[in-house]
Amino acid sequence: MFYKTDENKHGLTHDPFKALVAPRPIGWISSLGADGVVNLAPYSFFNAISDRPPFVMFSSSGRKDSLRNIEASGEFVCSLATYELKDQMNVTSAMVGPEVDEMALAGLTPAPCKLVKPPRVAESPVAFECKYFKTLSLPGLDGAEGNLVVIGEVIGIHIDDAYIADGRVDTAKLRPIARLGYMEYAVVDAVFSMDRP
Numbered sequence: 310m311f312y313k314t315d316e317n318k319h320g321l322t323h324d325p326f327k328a329l330v331a332p333r334p335i336g337w338i339s340s341l342g343a344d345g346v347v348n349l350a351p352y353s354f355f356n357a358i359s360d361r362p363p364f365v366m367f368s369s370s371g372r373k374d375s376l377r378n379i380e381a382s383g384e385f386v387c388s389l390a391t392y393e394l395k396d397q398m399n400v401t402s403a404m405v406g407p408e409v410d411e412m413a414l415a416g417l418t419p420a421p422c423k424l425v426k427p428p429r430v431a432e433s434p435v436a437f438e439c440k441y442f443k444t445l446s447l448p449g450l451d452g453a454e455g456n457l458v459v460i461g462e463v464i465g466i467h468i469d470d471a472y473i474a475d476g477r478v479d480t481a482k483l484r485p486i487a488r489l490g491y492m493e494y495a496v497v498d499a500v501f502s503m504d505r506p
């Protein structure tokens with residue numbers, strides 16, 4: 310089959326696009342409101358976009374609390390969403406007002422960061438401390454505002470030593486979860502290696 314995305318006449322019961330860009334890593338983004346309230350939300354339009362220096366991005370469909378907080382404060386933290394934390398991750402996606410601390414809502418523990426003010430998720434084995442770089446505004450449909458891509462530089466990284474062996478991070482042991490299409494997720498618990506030509 311083939312369909313033009315501007316018409317989106319794919320004939321399927323659900324839009325297949327996100328099921329085709331899968332898996333997408335989940336950025337579990339914490340930020341601080343002006344009043345000091347902790348904000349935590351998952352974003353699966355998320356990825357690393359460079360490594361030296363490391364930059365990450367996430368894309369917000371509309372001006373959500375994370376975007377507002379990060380543009381105002383210049384900082385955010387990205388904790389790793391793992392299979393063990395999947396239910397808490399899901400709770401933090403609730404559409405609640407900026408006055409609600411989603412870390413507390415999900416029963417998670419804030420842990421202090423070293424270089425930025427927002428806390429990381431203590432239960433998560435990995436966290437990136439990030440400095441806001443810029444927002445890229447994507448064109449939307451029919452002249453409307455599209456998604457807003459927030460780019461940040463990773464200035465500090467926490468790794469739980471229990472997941473390090475022989476000088477390498479054991480990704481399968483971390484069991485990161487990723488978003489597929491629909492309500493589906495994947496977990497990375499098996500890996501393979503391949504040498505480059």
Ligand SMILES: Cc1cc2nc3c(=O)[nH]c(=O)nc-3n(C[C@H](O)[C@H](O)[C@H](O)COP(=O)(O)O)c2cc1C
Nearest residue numbers: 350351352353354368369370373374375402403404
């Ligand atoms: C796994 C998962 C991935 C999500 N990815 C995105 C995303 O990429 N962009 C987005 O705008 N919302 C995404 N959402 C929805 C947000 O998490 C949700 O709107 C949340 O309330 C936003 O919180 P905030 O207003 O505190 O930033 C996702 C939800 C889940 C459960």
